Amino acid sequence: MQVEIDDRTLRLIDPSGSYLWKWVPSNGRSGEILSGVHIDKFDIGSFHEEKYILHLNLYDKEKKVKWKFLNIYGAPHEENKMEFLAELANFCSRNKDPFIAAGDFNIIRFTSEKNKSGRLSRSSHVFNSVIVAQELIDVRMSGGKFTWSNNQENPTLERLDRFFITKEWDDTYSRVVVYKLPREVSDHNPLILTTEENKHLSKLSFSFELSWLKHPDFLTTVQELWLKPCHANYALDWFKIS
Numbered sequence: 160m161q162v163e164i165d166d167r168t169l170r171l172i173d174p175s176g177s178y179l180w181k182w183v184p185s186n187g188r189s190g191e192i193l194s195g196v197h198i199d200k201f202d203i204g205s206f207h208e209e210k211y212i213l214h215l216n217l218y219d220k221e222k223k224v225k226w227k228f229l230n231i232y233g234a235p236h237e238e239n240k241m242e243f244l245a246e247l248a249n250f251c252s253r254n255k256d257p258f259i260a261a262g263d264f265n266i267i268r269f270t271s272e273k274n275k276s277g278r279l280s281r282s283s284h285v286f287n288s289v290i291v292a293q294e295l296i297d298v299r300m301s302g303g304k305f306t307w308s309n310n311q312e313n314p315t316l317e318r319l320d321r322f323f324i325t326k327e328w329d330d331t332y333s334r335v336v337v338y339k340l341p342r343e344v345s346d347h348n349p350l351i352l353t354t355e356e357n358k359h360l361s362k363l364s365f366s367f368e369l370s371w372l373k374h375p376d377f378l379t380t381v382q383e384l385w386l387k388p389c390h391a392n393y394a395l396d397w398f399k400i401s
Contacts, residue, residue, distance in 0.1 A: 181206045183213050194230045211243045224331055231262035240266060240282035244289055251293040257328035263320050272318035295323040302339030306348045322352050
């Protein structure tokens, strides 16, 4: 919910300056998009900002292929969802490069993507029509069915966040999997997309046992682990932390 992000804030998550950052300011309590591109791995051709989508034109230095990343914040209100879907469909129809479209689409695809009964809205049907017409691949998510909660006592749970890829992108980056991580601060679960080059992500599963709190060495052990040095070169290099 920030209109502007200054360099000090970016250095907190990227102290070594390994990423090139681009953001779209928030509109009240919604709409903000922040994207970071690792400059050692990708060349950035250009950015293109629309109302609901931030396009990043990338070039993979290792694989020597260009593709696009669409960071998406879909319209949160029903009266604006058709406008968002038109923007997404227009991009897909004129685009010629492989791409990933990812983010908070603010639309469910199926009734099973909500924990409470109800019928699909018109925007959900149009959303599915765009996906089918453009032959987008909805990447399977591991770790649970829902990605958002309204945090009420009797919560509403929905899958609003996802990754879509094109067949051409899938041909270049095989064995694509999306992992859902625990929700801590936000009302959304973080998602991570990985390919066969990053098999270490299969070890992300973690379950906290309440019985641990009763163990006499619990606090001491947590303190010792917390004070261990971090071996990451930058904050987003989370998989090197031990």
